Amino acid sequence: MAKAPTVKLTSGYDMPVVGLGTYAAKSEPGQFRQAVEWSIDLGYRHIDTASLYGNEEEVGQGIASKIKEGVVKREELFVTTKLWCDRHAEPQVLPSLKESLARLHLDYVDLYLVHWPISMNDKGEDAGIDYLETWKGMEGLVKRGLARSIGVSNFNEEQLDRLLNAANIKPVVNQIEISPTLTQHALVDFCKSRSVVPVAYTPLGLISVAWPEPTGKDIIKTDPKLGELADKYRKSRSQIALKYLLQRGIPVVPKSFTKSRIEENISIFDFDLTEEEIALVDSYNINHRCVPRKESVKFKYFPF
Numbered sequence: 115m116a117k118a119p120t121v122k123l124t125s126g127y128d129m130p131v132v133g134l135g136t137y138a139a140k141s142e143p144g145q146f147r148q149a150v151e152w153s154i155d156l157g158y159r160h161i162d163t164a165s166l167y168g169n170e171e172e173v174g175q176g177i178a179s180k181i182k183e184g185v186v187k188r189e190e191l192f193v194t195t196k197l198w199c200d201r202h203a204e205p206q207v208l209p210s211l212k213e214s215l216a217r218l219h220l221d222y223v224d225l226y227l228v229h230w231p232i233s234m235n236d237k238g239e240d241a242g243i244d245y246l247e248t249w250k251g252m253e254g255l256v257k258r259g260l261a262r263s264i265g266v267s268n269f270n271e272e273q274l275d276r277l278l279n280a281a282n283i284k285p286v287v288n289q290i291e292i293s294p295t296l297t298q299h300a301l302v303d304f305c306k307s308r309s310v311v312p313v314a315y316t317p318l319g320l321i322s323v324a325w326p327e328p329t330g331k332d333i334i335k336t337d338p339k340l341g342e343l344a345d346k347y348r349k350s351r352s353q354i355a356l357k358y359l360l361q362r363g364i365p366v367v368p369k370s371f372t373k374s375r376i377e378e379n380i381s382i383f384d385f386d387l388t389e390e391e392i393a394l395v396d397s398y399n400i401n402h403r404c405v406p407r408k409e410s411v412k413f414k415y416f417p418f
């Protein structure tokens with residue numbers, strides 16, 4: 115059974131470098147619970163969810179069943195959830211986390227993230243709330259012991275710098291889209307230079323079965339050079355992509371509902387890519403965002 119090593123966060127806590135992602139546009143009842151249960155059986159100790167995903171109940175059920183079975187203890191798990199954009203006013207932050215905790219059946223989360231720097235009202239329009247105000251609410255959660263660490267997601271360099279300069283409690287991670295087809299070297303380097311761990315969401319990028327690109331941009335799915343590299347280590351293209359990110363110092367949260375893929379995505383600690391091989395994977399970069407969030411492009415704090 116594979117287990118991921120951990121990275122030390124500036125809060126002092128350790129985060130496993132592979133987590134199970136749990137966003138899905140479509141799902142059947144019970145699929146999230148099943149994926150969480152399989153993942154814990156297969157050695158995952160890090161689960162990534164969000165209030166937006168509408169699955170915190172099922173994620174919580176999966177965690178509870180594995181604790182009850184004695185497979186894992188709460189303190190061995192690293193659970194992340196996220197504040198959605200319609201709860202950015204400072205007084206909304208505490209109730210929002212409390213609602214997530216109730217759905218998850220947990221007393222605390224290991225990591226609470228501001229999901230996006232943008233804010234919105236209940237009609238989905240730009241609320242223009244400064245994320246520095248939101249952050250004050252986030253800091254209160256640490257003081258109350260409801261979130262062990264706090265961080266951000268989808269923040270650009272300027273936004274992260276502004277937050278770091280104002281924060282009393284620093285964000286420990288910036289969860290952003292990073293993959294072989296969106297390598298994000300500048301933002302990753304900036305995060306590292308400020309001791310913020312960059313975490314890769316949608317880490318498979320255009321390799322993933324979820325992103326068919328009719329324009330042919332998904333050459334990474336078929337390029338024989340990547341196939342040869344995968345064959346050399348008896349791994350899949352996806353495993354090579356995840357290992358490439360880890361060797362760049364970037365933890366990953368791949369999502370799967372498929373047991374064999376959940377296993378595959380954490381079975382990446384028995385080989386290392388060479389520098390040339392890392393450069394090959396890097397060469398598939400086309401700066402392609404799978405999650406461009408174009409509908410919010412006019413919002414005051416839109417990051418891209």
Ligand SMILES: NC(=O)c1ccc[n+]([C@@H]2O[C@H](COP(=O)([O-])OP(=O)(O)OC[C@H]3O[C@@H](n4cnc5c(N)ncnc54)[C@H](OP(=O)(O)O)[C@@H]3O)[C@@H](O)[C@H]2O)c1
Pocket residue numbers: 134135136137138162163229267268289290314315316317318319321322323324350352353367368369370371372375376378379405
């Ligand atoms: N902070 C944010 O704004 C944000 C945004 C997007 C995502 N996220 C987080 O990041 C997680 C991962 O991102 P994502 O779900 O967009 O993308 P992803 O993990 O890169 O790809 C998921 C897709 O790839 C397939 N897949 C998984 N493992 C595979 C493998 N080994 N080989 C081939 N296909 C594989 C899955 O299919 P099956 O499920 O059918 O196996 C699923 O369709 C999310 O679930 C969520 O937790 C965060």
